[in-house]
Amino acid sequence: MSKMIKITYREALKQALREALQTDEKVFLMGEDVGRYGGAFAVSKGFLEEFGPDRIMDVPLSESGFTGAGIGAALGGMKPIVEVMTVNFSLLAMDQIINNASTLLHMSGGQVNVSVVIRMGCGIGSQLAAQHSHSWEPFYAHVPGLIVLSVGVHEDARGMVLTALKSPDPVILFEYTSMLNMEGEIPENSGEVDISKAKVRRSGNDISLITYGTGVYKCLEAAALLAEDGIDAEVLDLRVLRPMDEESILESISKTHRALVVEDAWRSVSISSEVSARIMEKGFFELDLPVERLCGVEVPMPYPKHLETAALPQPMDIADKVKKMLRS
């Protein structure tokens, strides 16, 4: 068993990127302010000095253009990591991601694969208001041809990008800016992680809290609160939003027989709708209770803190919801 070290989410992301750049000369990072500024969230601080401007490319504010260029560079044999500063701006690159990255393999009858990694910073919770508080995981997870990963814990921050770079197909990586300063423990020798399976973050017997992204730590916090009341909740981190690991979901349900799905994204047509539907389709007879959901309230994100907090599932809400479910 390797020694555990304390690390921030930012530092974990940074170490992973650095390792990727050090170990493969074909890897390069391109994005707005990744170089001279040091990354909008200081993830790539110092990289320009270490790797030079050919590998750490500052790009103009042309989301479609540089994302498409990243896809093109992948076609040309490079291993680009495209950083879209925040997920909010990725809508401007959606034509490239959906019409090109996800379709080229298919349209070419398997001749042309797009080995690109596109990272997006998602951030809710800092009073950034309606245009800077999006959770677009469900949009991208809707699209066949993409691999959509959600970096919910420190170990994945340290490893997912490394594995993603080995994928022959386009990977969208959701990172969470609200977690950047959060400390976590990871094994000292952390590195590549599996990117095909969901993972149980806390084992429990009474109910499955199924979540991803920022939901993971919220659910773990809720599970700790519930434990005080003698409720033993399991926390399942989906991690891979497409293709979804149905097997792990069903496995957890067959143990706990109850499920609450938690996410920051809006409730309608979301990841939680998908999880819930799949449980209904394949795990219906395992259930003791109907599947319930706690999601983002369907409103463009308001600016005031108290409204923002109310718009998102909080650990206490999760715990309360579980207690209510178990009482029924």
Add this chain to the structure above:
Amino acid sequence: MQKKTVGKSKVSSKQGNKLLHQMMLIRRFEEKSAEAYTETKIRGFLHLYSGEEAVAVGVTQALGENDNVLSTYREHGHAIAKGLDPKTIMAEMYGKQEGCSKGRGGSMHLFDASKKFFGGSAIVGGHLPLAVGMALASKKQNLDNITCCFFGEGAGAEGEFHESMNLASLWKVPVLFVCENNLYAMGTAIRFTHSIQELEKRGDSYGIPSASVDGMDLLAVMDAVKKAVSTIKKTGGPYFLVCNTYRFRAHSMFDAELYREKSEVEEWKKKDPIPKFRDYLLNANLLSEKEVDAIEKSVEKEVDEAIDFAENGTWEDIRDLTKFVYSEKEAE
């Protein structure tokens, strides 16, 4: 009466034969495609290239096997000129698995990685960033190939045009932007879509060397592209070439052509690049009438063979429906 060619490029008898052959093959291929469409053998959208052959053939003859080509949904001509087998193109349009994209793409998405032909893109302007990225990859790997990107003047109004021109110039990557200005973005004339209709002028705002050329004149296109390619080779940076041309047929098979006068089409047909080049070769004694006849016969045969090949092609097993969504091969 054919207007005399203005191009100064010299061609040998052999080369002239080959180029005329290509242009005639493309023309005949498109005519047969239209027939096959009417017979409902080809479905979906079908955009024909007739009238614009001098651009595809004139530009592509200057490219090497390792040079990449990306194109639009009106790309049969570019694909043939880049060396794709007309048989596999026709099979693709029939939706047969012997097609160049295994039947998955259709008319608008022809691919052949072995010929460095990367589609067939049907979102106007969407392939321009890809071309910049491919050229960037060449630069990063010190390859000496260039990436040629065909698009219409309609794409010049897209944001991706601006973004791509800026990036290509900023990064100094070897990409040849070829704008085929056929005067209509589907049914809307250029005067209604571009504030500046001399599109080559836009190269200046990005610091990209640019030129425009009579795209109905093969030799003129060859002159222009020769200069373009040598500039790219010299500077390592991009070049913007506008080829002014015209499509003789409708935008697609669903177009009643309400937006242009028949007389306008007839005027442009007088500038048909094929008879122009053919007459040039005949007058210069580079080709005989007999040889022209031989090309005609050969082209007819090749297109018939393409149809036969497509007809005899096979349908992919429905059980394979979800193939090509993710790579099957293991990552290295």
